[in-house]
Amino acid sequence: MESWIKSVQIIFPFILSAFGSEELGVSVTCGSQEIQVSFDKGSFPSLDASHLHLLDPSCKATETESHAEPIDSVITREHDFELPFKCNYSRKDIPNLDVLPRRRSLPPLERQGNLTFRFEIYRSSAYASPHTSYPVQVTLNEDMYLRYSVESSADLVVMALNCKATNGSRFYSGPEYSIIQDGCPMDKTLEQSYDPYSSSQTFRLRAFRFLNDYDSFYLHCELLACDRDSEKSRCRQGCSPPEIWMKRQLKSVVDTTGP
Secondary structure: EEEEEEEEEEOOOOOOEEEEEEOOOOEEEEOOOOOEEEEEOOOOOOHHHHHEEEEOOOOOOOOOOOOOOOOOOOOOOOOOOOOOOOOOOOOOOOOOOOOOOOOOOOOOOOOOOOOOOEEEEEEEOOOEOOOOOOOHHHHHHHEEEEEEEEOOOOEEEEEEEEEEOOOOOOOHHHHHHEEEEEOOEOOOHHEEEEOOOOOOOEEEEOOOOOOOOOOOOOOEEEEEEEEEOOOOOOHHHHOOOHHHHHHHHHHHHHHHHHO
């Protein structure tokens, strides 16, 4: 479709839809930066683009392809043509921004600092020199000296909730042999002096192997750090199977809320 297009600049920074009648061969587009009025040359064969302008005569039309008959400077055989048009712009808008508040879950204890857990095997009961290369070679039934700790700028203590040996490097691989469970010793050779106010703990047990297996095994410990000043922390309870721990917690609630 061939057309003549007239554009004018506007200052309203909003985009509105067009109006007009394409069936009549006229369309008006109300844009954010300009207004365009288009005439279908097939519907208006007698219109000459050189004669079209806005109220301001300097705002003239352009055509996509030149096709007009010459006119005399004194007389004309063209009709006067006037097309009222307008664009309505709303001066109001409601922009929106999508904001998602970040959830913040606060643990019972919040302190600032770097938290580092260590678990090492030492050469003697003096706990002065840890082994630095692994696997550590041991003789069956000889004592293994182990130490675990937490390092932080906060005032923390540490306890071993669960310690076990496995054939694989993963904590949940099998077979497994429980050494400490719920803070309680499970190996009959294990000796420990647990201090609920210390950031470092030691224990020892005799070396062993898995049945029908002289391959290396892995020692794992699930360590827990607690606030040194918290009287109701899990670290303060020490050896405490789950049922005993729950009973103590329930008793504490009853003592606090009872008459």
